[in-house]
Amino acid sequence: MEETLTIKQVAKYLNLKERTVRNHIYDWGFFKMAGSRVWRIHKSDLDLLKKRSDNADRLALSVEEVQLCRSTKETKTARGGLILQPQAVKELDAQLARL
Numbered sequence: 001m002e003e004t005l006t007i008k009q010v011a012k013y014l015n016l017k018e019r020t021v022r023n024h025i026y027d028w029g030f031f032k033m034a035g036s037r038v039w040r041i042h043k044s045d046l047d048l049l050k051k052r053s054d055n056a057d058r059l060a061l062s063v064e065e066v067q068l069c070r071s072t073k074e075t076k077t078a079r080g081g082l083i084l085q086p087q088a089v090k091e092l093d094a095q096l097a098r099l
Helices: 007-014 018-023 043-053 056-062 085-098
Strands: 004-006 039-042
Touching: 004 007, 004 043, 007 018, 007 043, 039 043
Parallel strands: none
Antiparallel strands: 004 039
């Protein structure tokens, strides 16, 4: 019989919180044994999921540098948080005033 792991064991195995594992119960293929209230997953299924997430080809593709604008030679986009509408209006007015 194949080894099965509980949510707590999976969390420890993947170094995640139990809540995170519980959020993926249906995505990862957990099941309940007959007459049991405990969710379980086969260790081989978990290893397969882990292998898929550590796919070296996918990681290699995500590291490629993409040039965004040929005229300015930009390679990165500016990352920022959300901006409030009044702040956006004030910054737009300031930029338009400079023109």
